[in-house]
Amino acid sequence: MSTHNSARLSVAPMMAWTDRHCRFFHRQMSRHALLYTEMVTSAALVRGDARHLLQFSDAEHPVALQLGGSDADELAQATRMACDEGYDEVNLNVGCPSDRVQSGTFGAVLMKTPETVGDCVSKMAAVSTVPVTVKCRIGVDDQIPEEVLPRVLETMQAAGVKHVIVHARKAWLKGLSPKENREVPPLDYPLVHRMRADFPELDIAINGGIDRLHDAKSHLMQGMYGVMIGRAAYHTPYDILGAADAEIWSDDRVPTSRAEVIARMEPYIADHLQAGGSLHQITRHMLGLFAGQPGARAWRRILSEGATRPGAGLDVLQAACAAVPSMHQPDVAQ
Template identity: 70%
Template sequence: MKIQQNAKLSVAPMMDWTDRHCRYFHRQMSAHALLYTEMVTAPAVIHGDRDRLLGFDPAEHPVALQLGGSDPAELAQAVRIAADYGYDEINLNVGCPSDRVQSGCFGAVLMERPKLVAECVAAMIAASPVEVTVKCRIGVDDQRPEAVLPAFLETVAQAGVTRFTIHARKAWLKGLSPKENRDIPPLDYGLVHAMKRDFAHLHLSINGGITSLAEAQTHLDAGMDGVMIGRAAYQTPAAVLLAADHVIFGAARAPHTAHEIVMRMLPYIADHLAGGGRLHQVTRHMLGLFAGQPGARGWRRYLSEQAHRDGADTQTVMRALDAMRMSAA
């Protein structure tokens, strides 16, 4: 399957959440959805612990690396380094509204500098063996999205980008926290749909406030090429991902159950522990697996309390299943 097809449904890059353990867990539920790393800054890639920042399990494919930065030369160098790790896509962050990102002149603030974004992606494309994409907002602060967004897409597309993911909210860089920026600025799905009509040659995915496969399918039926889901895929992963291959990608086989996903995770967890890792580093991403099911609170509580303890292992996970059954009784 080509990565453009995988992008029909993707899980958003989310800081502190979509690390390699989270992505492996999500991959057990969907073979086809496109997964994204947390944002990694270009300077971190160049100067930091590359294996820790960039390493991933081959089972995670298809997986995209999201980079943050605004220096074309730095971004190109980071792309060349990342090429050795075998990512399926490189994505530039033009959407993150955090103070740290603003001070570094990257993320959503770059919506105000489309020509610089074009220079960045041109340098990245020249250095990359795989497709370079952009994730952006519809605008920031006092910008008029209906004017800014089409001009941004046109300018950056001229530099060679053909695939964008658009978060259908402005980023309010003055006065709102990053958390508030995920909820308070109003969604404008209509504008993003209009961009697909106006830029039919571009592959456009929509992001922001989408919480279910039914909502995702509505956007696809309206003409969008892809849908990116963030917090719902993390907080209620079974509801979003277990049926994704069947509902979104047309796979014939029946979805796994949440219980089967736990069993599929046990060898991975054992390998992680054998390598010196801690149980909670993996299971913190699994707390919402049974959300909405009887006994889910017992599962979450047991893992939350026990997975940090010395000696916690795969048996701890099995006991969490027991706790769930007892809680449901």
């Protein structure tokens, strides 16, 4: 499936969360949703000999790599590497407000210099065999979103970008932590919807504060090209992804049950353990699978406590399953 269709619903790039194990887990619930990697810096790939950060399973497709950086030539090299690895999309981060990202002069701070972003994505697109996209904020610090966001979008369009994901909040580069920047600045969905109308040739997706599949559908029905969901897709994955194929793509195949998701994860986990990995590296992403269901607390406790013990194996997962009374009952995604 092309990313053009899968981008109707995507799972946001989230540092320390959306690694390859998380993406494999999410893929067991939705065949169609576009999955994003954690942000990987172009410097790590080009100068840091960190190509291992690009590893992913073919089962994850469609999957997009998010890059961080502001050196156009370096980003172009990293893009070429991503294409060689088989990613379906390369995305440039123009939204992360963390101090570490700011010190590298990329992320949300690039909202102040859209021309730099335009130069970067132009050079990335010139060497890419897949779509090059941008994820940005509506502005930073004292910028006026109604003025800066159209300028950014105009620059992206002129650079040949077709798809932009807009986090509908400003970012404050000083005074707020990354966590606070995801919660404190007010959301401005109407502005993003106006940009979708004002830039009809741009495929604009909306991000920020969307925590129910119903709300994602509402944005799509109002004309948004796509919706990106972050923390809710991680903490309540089945509620978001379990019904997504039917609700977003009208896929008439029977949704995968939670029990089936676990059954599909078992051989993947066994292979990981056989290769010397730890159970916790995978099951930490599965803690929210039964969110809102009877037995969810026991499921989380058994996995949290048991998976970190030396030599922990599939018996821990099986014990967690045994503590969930709804394990073999029909699933109802929210």
